[in-house]
Amino acid sequence: xxxxxxxxxxxxxxxxxxxxxxxxxxxxxxxxxxxxxxxxxxxxxxxxxxxxxxxxxxxxxxxxxxxxxxxxxxxxxxxxxxxxxxxxxxxxxxxxxxxxxxxxxxxxxxxxxxxxxxxxxxxxxxxxxxxxxxxxxxxxxxxxxxxxxxxxxxxxxxxxxxxx
Amino acid sequence: xxxxxxxxxxxxxxxxxxxxxxxxxxxxxxxxxxxxxxxxxxxxxxxxxxxxxxxxxxxxxxxxxxxxxxxxxxxxxxxxxxxxxxxxxxxxxxxxxxxxxxxxxxxxxxxxxxxxxxxxxxxxxxxxxxxxxxxxxxxxxxxxxxxxxxxxxxxxxxxxxxxxxxxxxxxxxxxxxxxxxxxxxxxxxxxxxxxxxxxxxxxxxxxxxxxxxx
Numbered sequence: 001x002x003x004x005x006x007x008x009x010x011x012x013x014x015x016x017x018x019x020x021x022x023x024x025x026x027x028x029x030x031x032x033x034x035x036x037x038x039x040x041x042x043x044x045x046x047x048x049x050x051x052x053x054x055x056x057x058x059x060x061x062x063x064x065x066x067x068x069x070x071x072x073x074x075x076x077x078x079x080x081x082x083x084x085x086x087x088x089x090x091x092x093x094x095x096x097x098x099x100x101x102x103x104x105x106x107x108x109x110x111x112x113x114x115x116x117x118x119x120x121x122x123x124x125x126x127x128x129x130x131x132x133x134x135x136x137x138x139x140x141x142x143x144x145x146x147x148x149x150x151x152x153x154x155x156x157x158x159x160x161x162x163x164x
Numbered sequence: 165x166x167x168x169x170x171x172x173x174x175x176x177x178x179x180x181x182x183x184x185x186x187x188x189x190x191x192x193x194x195x196x197x198x199x200x201x202x203x204x205x206x207x208x209x210x211x212x213x214x215x216x217x218x219x220x221x222x223x224x225x226x227x228x229x230x231x232x233x234x235x236x237x238x239x240x241x242x243x244x245x246x247x248x249x250x251x252x253x254x255x256x257x258x259x260x261x262x263x264x265x266x267x268x269x270x271x272x273x274x275x276x277x278x279x280x281x282x283x284x285x286x287x288x289x290x291x292x293x294x295x296x297x298x299x300x301x302x303x304x305x306x307x308x309x310x311x312x313x314x315x316x317x318x319x320x321x322x323x324x325x326x327x328x329x330x331x332x333x334x335x336x337x338x339x340x341x342x343x344x345x346x347x348x349x350x351x352x353x354x355x356x357x358x359x360x361x362x363x364x365x366x367x368x369x370x371x372x373x374x375x376x377x378x
Contacts, residue, residue: 010191017190021182022175038185042193106174109167127168128175155168162167 009049012058013042019059019129020066026114026125027070037070044069056138063126063139071118105162112161120154127151192271198369199266201362202281206258208358209288213251220244226321233317236306247295254288271373278370282363289355296351300344304337 013020020041024034045065052061113124119140126136133151137144231237261281265274307314314336315329327335 006191006194010187010194013190014185014187017185018179018182022179025182034183039193039196042190043196046194102170105167106171109171113171124168128172130172130176158168 005049009046013045013062016059016062019062022129023066023070023125026121027073027118037073040073041066041069060135060139063129063131064141067122067125067139071122108162109158112158115161116154116157120150120157123147123150124154192274195271195274195369195373196266198274198278198281198366199262201366201369202258202262202265205281205285205359205362206255206262209251209255209258213248213255230317230321233321234307234310234313236303243299250291250295254284254291257284258288275370275373278366278373282366285359285363289359292355293348293351297344297348300340300347304340304344307340308337 020038021034023041024037028034028037045062048065052058113121116124122140123136126139131139133144133147136151137147140147142150228237231240258281261277261284265277265281311329311333315332318332318336
C-alpha cells in the first residue's frame with residue numbers, strides 16, 4: 001500500500017541528497033555525526049512526507065524540514081560546534097586559481113560561519129545556496145523584511161569575526 | 165562582504181566532493197525505525213514494573229495480615245524478589261536489544277537483531293503469564309489443603325459470619341477461579357494489544373529488509 005510512497009520518497013531523497021549533505025556538513029564536525037544527522041533528517045522527512053502535498057517544490061520542502069531537524073537536534077544535544085577538524089576541510093579550487101591569501105580567507109570565513117548560532121547558520125546556508133530573500137523567508141518561516149535585517153546583522157557579525 | 169561572496173562561489177562548485185548515498189542506503193535508513201520500536205518495548209517494560217510495584221502498595225492491610233496468619237507471607241516475599249529479579253533481567257535484555265539495533269548498520273545484522281528482540285518479548289510474555297498462573301494455582305492448592313485454617317482466619321480477619329465452612333469454601337474457590345481467569349485474560353489482552361502492535365511493526369520491517377537482502 002505505501003510501498004509506492006516509500007519508493008517515490010527514497011528516489012526523491014536520492015536525487016536531492018546534496019542539500020542534506022551540505023546541511024550535515026555545516027552542522028556537524030565528523031563523518032559519524034554527519035551520518036547520524038543525515039539519518040535523522042531522512043526519518044523526519046519520511047514522517048512529514050504524508051503532509052507534503054506538492055504545492056511547493058520537493059527541494060523547498062526538504063530545505064525546511066532538514067534545517068528544522070538540524071536546528072532542533074543541535075538544540076537538544078546542546079552540542080557545542082567546535083571546528084576541530086576544520087583543517088580537514090579542503091578548498092581545492094578547480095576552475096579559478098586563487099592565491100594563498102584567498103584560500104586562507106575562505107577558510108576563516110567558513111570557520112566563522114560554522115561558529116554562528118544554529119539559526120543564523122541556517123540563514124547563511126540558504127544565502128550560500130543562492131536563495132533569494134523570499135525563498136529564505138518562506139523556508140525559515142519568517143518575514144522577508146526580517147530575513148533581510150537578520151542577514152545584514154549576520155554579515156556584520158562575520159565581518160567583526162574576520163577583522164577584529 | 166567580499167569573503168562571503170567568495171565562499172558562496174566556492175560553495176556551489178564544491179558539490180562534487182559531497183558523499184553520495186545509493187537508493188538502498190537511504191531505504192535502509194527508513195527501516196531504522198525498528199530501533200524506535202525496540203526502544204518502546206524497553207520503556208513499556210519499565211512502566212510495567214512500576215505499575216506492578218504501585219499496585220502492590222495498594223493491597224489492603226487485611227490481606228497481608230491474612231497471608232501472614234496463614235503462613236505464606238514469607239513465601240510470597242521470596243516469590244516477589246524472584247519475580248523482580250527475572251523482570252530486571254528482561255529489562256536489561258530489552259535495553260541490550262535496543263542498543264544493538266540502534267548501532268547496527270548492516271541489513272543482515274539488523275534482521276538478526278529484530279528476530280532476537282521479538283524472541284525476547286515472546287519469552288517475556290510467556291514468563292509473565294506462566295508465573296501468574298502458577299502462583300495462583302499454588303496458592304489455591306495450599307488453601308485447598310488447609311481449608312480449616314483458611315476458614316478460621318477468613319472469619320477472623322475479614323469478619324465473616326453466618327456462613328458454614330463448606331458453603332464458604334466452595335464460594336471461595338469459585339471466586340478464586342473466576343478472578344484468576346479474568347486476571348490472566350486481562351494480562352494476555354494487555355500483551356496482545358501493546359506488544360502485538362509493536363511486534364507486527366517489527367515484523368513488517370523485517371520483511372522489507374528481507375527484500376533488500378535478496
